[in-house]
Amino acid sequence: MSIKDKIANSLGYSPNIIVEELKGKTENLTKDLKKVNSSYKVETKKLSTQLIKVNEDYSGLKNNFDTLLNSLQDAQRSFAASQTTNITSDWNDIYDTINSSLNKGLVCLRGRSRLLAQSDPWAKKYLFMLQKNVVGADGFILRNNAYDLVYDEVEKMKVKRFDKLANTIIQEMFDDWSLPENCDVTGQSSFRELCNIIIKQIPTDGEILIKPVRDKSYKYGYALQLIEADYLDETFSTVLPNGNMVIMGVEMTPYRKPIAYWLKKINPYQQLMYGSYISGDRVRIPAVDENGFVQIKHLFVKESSNQVRGIPWFAPVAIRSRMLNGYEEAILVDARVSANKGLKYEYKDNATGNEINEANVPGAEFAKNADGTNDPSRLIVPNMPGDNVIVPKNMTAEVMDFKSPSGKEGEFQKWALRGIASGLDISFIALANNYEAVNYTSSRTNLLEERDTWKGLHSWMRDHFLNWNFSELLKMALLTQAINLPPSKFEKFNKPWFQGRAWKWVSPKDEAEAILLMLSNDAWLFEEFLAENGWSLEEFIDKKKAEKKAFEVAGLSFPGSNYKQVAPIQKSVDDASASSADAGNNGKQKVLTN
Secondary structure, eight states: OOHHHHHHHHHTOOHHHHHHHHHHHHHHHHHHHHHHHHHHHHHHHHHHHHHHHHHHHHHHHHHHHHHHHHHHHHHHHSOGGGSOOTTTTTSOOOOOOHHHHHHHHHHHHHHHHHHHHHHOHHHHHHHHHHIIIIIOSSOOEEOOOOEEEEEETTTTEEEEEEOHHHHHHHHHHHHHHTSHHHHBTTSOOOHHHHHHHHHHHHHHHSOEEEEEEOOTTSTTSOEEEEEOGGGBOTTOOEEOTTSOEEETTEEEOTTOOEEEEEEESSOTTOHHHHOOOOTTOEEEEESBOTTSOBOOEEEOOOOSTTOOSOOOTTGGGHHHHHHHHHHHHHHHHHHHHHHSOEEEEEEOTTOOGGGGGGOOOTTOEEEEOTTSOEEEEEEEOOOOTTOOOOOOTTEEEEEEOOOOOOSOHHHHHHHHHHHHHHHHTSOHHHHHTOOTTOOHHHHHHHHHHHHHHHHHHHHHHIIIIIHHHHHHHHHHHHHTTSSSSOGGGHHHHOOOOEEOOOOOOSSHHHHHHHHHHHHHTTSSOHHHHHHHTTOOHHHHHHHHHHHHHHHHHHTOOOTTTTOOOOOOOOEEOOHHHHHHHHHHTTTOOOOEEO
């Protein structure tokens, strides 16, 4: 027996048992180690997943931060007006379309514009300026230009030959139609007066409707009816089953071409006469009927491509005008109160309240206490301009002078009127009647700029009303044979030109010489000069021939035949070259000849 076995026997252990126990413990340790390794792998994987997520979160936060930083940098580089700062925080930055804005405030804006037109003197002056400068005292003058193309043997080409007879017949017809009994369905307004109403109502209401009325009872089978914009139902907006849309009473195709108008049967703002208005009381009127005749014309100045209703021209200046009106009213009241000076009564030294009872002031009475008794310390004396004043015994009277106005009101008024004039696109001196600091040069500059505004409105009237109205009138006059011309040649005869008013200058002599100088140097067409003064070239020539013949028959000299015409420019001087030449040529100017 080995020493190992002897020891085991002495301890009471069997070698085989010890081996088995060691094997079991080894296996248990191996299993525990595998569990630890497995747990380690799981935790390591979890930690790895969490680390990946943290990295992703960090990357996202970094991207967001970079985006925010870039946005801040872009904001610094963007338009100042688009930034939100403490200065622009009260600025409404809500995006809105023109039709949406009109839908919200058109009725209110129209009503306030009408109030300005009725009661504000500056708004009234502007409307008078429109009437005088757009329509004028004589209205728009028709110069028809019907012509035939005739082959010219000399020019070897077709040239225009104006049909004088047809043009004369058409112009005489239009002049006769322009009388109140022919052009207006009410028989009250001439065509010039209708134009005045249009050019004043559009700035006030923003728009106007015109309905051509065709009836054999009229001399030329045609007259006009002006309809207020109140009738065009701004409350009616919808999409129709056929795909057309209605926006504020205007029916349009998908291409936004107006094809019909939805009108209220009564004016809802005349409830005193007609009673209450029902929103469904509307009628559809097509813009053009099946025969091609215009049924209704919607006139307004279009400021936006998608705009369907007109904007009153007073819109940008309404608030300023209202404020100025209130300021002027307060100044007038203040000046009147200051001019009607009051008196302040005070007791003399050692005077008692009861002594005022001895005063003999006509019309004076004591102020009343809360219990209805007299207060001898307060005396009420009515004061009218020009009254004699009696100072009560033991009292003194002192004039109360408010020293108003201060004299600075005019500068504020001019400042406000400059903004109003700019918003209406007219000159300040004309609107304010202020010529105190005007010289010839500044006056001419203002006149030229303002007349461009009037000429632009002349063109607008021709493009959107005058030419269209003439075309409709000529159709009916030809169809009803009110004029003896063939209807088949409508396109030939429909060649109108409406001349707006012309203006004279501040210095007629200087202007006349300038015009002659331009004409003699071929810098201006004579036909353009005549057109600005309301003449056509053909009519001028005919009138001139007739005048000269009349003078010849009478044996008189024709006026102006001895007038010396301004000679054409033969020389021009370069101021810069001339001044430099003066120093080296003993004062002799260097003249450049043609």
